[in-house]
Amino acid sequence: MASITISTPGGSIINNTDNFLPYKFSSNQFSDSLLYQNTINDLRTVDVNTGNDQGIIINNDVGLYSFGDLDGMFAGSYIQITPDGNVALNGLKIFLNTNTSIEMNGAITATTAGGNAGLHLELTINGTKYKIQLLNA
Amino acid sequence: MAAISIGGGAQTNPTSLQFPVNINGQFVDSVLYTKNDQSAVYSTFPGLTGGTKGINLDSTNQEYKLGDFNNVQNGTSIILDDVFSTIKLEGLNIVTTGGVHAITTKFLNITVKGTEYCLQLLAK
Numbered sequence A: 001m002a003s004i005t006i007s008t009p010g011g012s013i014i015n016n017t018d019n020f021l022p023y024k025f026s027s028n029q030f031s032d033s034l035l036y037q038n039t040i041n042d043l044r045t046v047d048v049n050t051g052n053d054q055g056i057i058i059n060n061d062v063g064l065y066s067f068g069d070l071d072g073m074f075a076g077s078y079i080q081i082t083p084d085g086n087v088a089l090n091g092l093k094i095f096l097n098t099n100t101s102i103e104m105n106g107a108i109t110a111t112t113a114g115g116n117a118g119l120h121l122e123l124t125i126n127g128t129k130y131k132i133q134l135l136n137a
Numbered sequence B: 001m002a003a004i005s006i007g008g009g010a011q012t013n014p015t016s017l018q019f020p021v022n023i024n025g026q027f028v029d030s031v032l033y034t035k036n037d038q039s040a041v042y043s044t045f046p047g048l049t050g051g052t053k054g055i056n057l058d059s060t061n062q063e064y065k066l067g068d069f070n071n072v073q074n075g076t077s078i079i080l081d082d083v084f085s086t087i088k089l090e091g092l093n094i095v096t097t098g099g100v101h102a103i104t105t106k107f108l109n110i111t112v113k114g115t116e117y118c119l120q121l122l123a124k
Helices: none
Strands: A004-006 A020-026 A029-039 A042-046 A053-059 A064-068 A078-081 A086-090 A094-096 A101-105 A108-110 A119-125 A128-133 B010-012 B018-023 B026-034 B040-043 B054-058 B063-067 B077-081 B086-090 B093-097 B107-112 B115-120
Touching: A020 B026, A029 B018, A029 B026, A042 B026, A053 B054, A064 B063, A078 B063, A078 B077, A128 B115, B010 B026
Parallel strands: A086 B093, A094 B107, A101 B086, A119 B093
Antiparallel strands: A004 B010, A020 A029, A020 B018, A029 A042, A042 A053, A053 A064, A064 A078, A078 A086, A108 A119, A119 A128, B018 B026, B026 B040, B040 B054, B054 B063, B063 B077, B077 B086, B107 B115
C-alpha cells in the first residue's frame, strides 16, 4: 500500500481536533468531520453542539453497534446490537413499509412454557420477555 | 486539542483506501475504508480476521449492514438488503421498547404498509 503525501501551504492549520476524521472543507484545508475515532477499535459520530454520541457507534472493544438518535435529542429511536448478542429496536412503533419482510435468526423456540405449544418468536419489551406464536406462511 | 501542521513532503496515513484520523497531531489510519470506486464504505478492526465488521454501506450491491455481519465473533447484526427488500436481524434475542398496549392482554404495535396491527404477546 502506498503512503499519501499531503502538501499544504506553509503554516496552514488543518483538522483541528484530536481523534476526528478530516474532510476537505475548502480547496486547501481539512476540517473536522462528524466521525470520531475514540480508540483503535471505536468509531462513532458526534453531535458537535452537545459533544454527545449521535448517529453511529461502532465499538469493537466491547461489541456495541448502534444507529439512530442515540442521545435522545429527538424521539430517541435507535437500533442497537449489544455485547450479549441482542438486537434492540428502540422506538415507539415498528414500521414495515412497501413489500419489506423481516428475517430473524435466533430467538425462535419450540416451547410449552405458559401453556402455549409450538414455535414462538421471543421478544423482550421494556425488560419483560414475551413470545409471539408463529403460524405457517 | 492539538492542531495539525504538515510541512511539505510529510508522509502520513500509510494505507491506501483507509480514511485518516487526527491522533495527537498526526494523520494515521482509522478503522474506516472506502472502495476505490467510492461505491462502498466499511470498517475493519486490527487483529480481526474473517472479514469486515462494524459497518458496511454498499451502494453497488444495495446492502447496508451493521454489527458482526460476517460472523467474525458472535454474528449479531442487522442487514438491510435493498435488492430483495428484506431486513434481516441476526441475534440471540430481539429486544424492543415501547409499543405495548396497556390492556389485560398485551400486544406489540406494528405498522405494515401504513396499517397498524397488533401482535398478541404471550407469557414466556
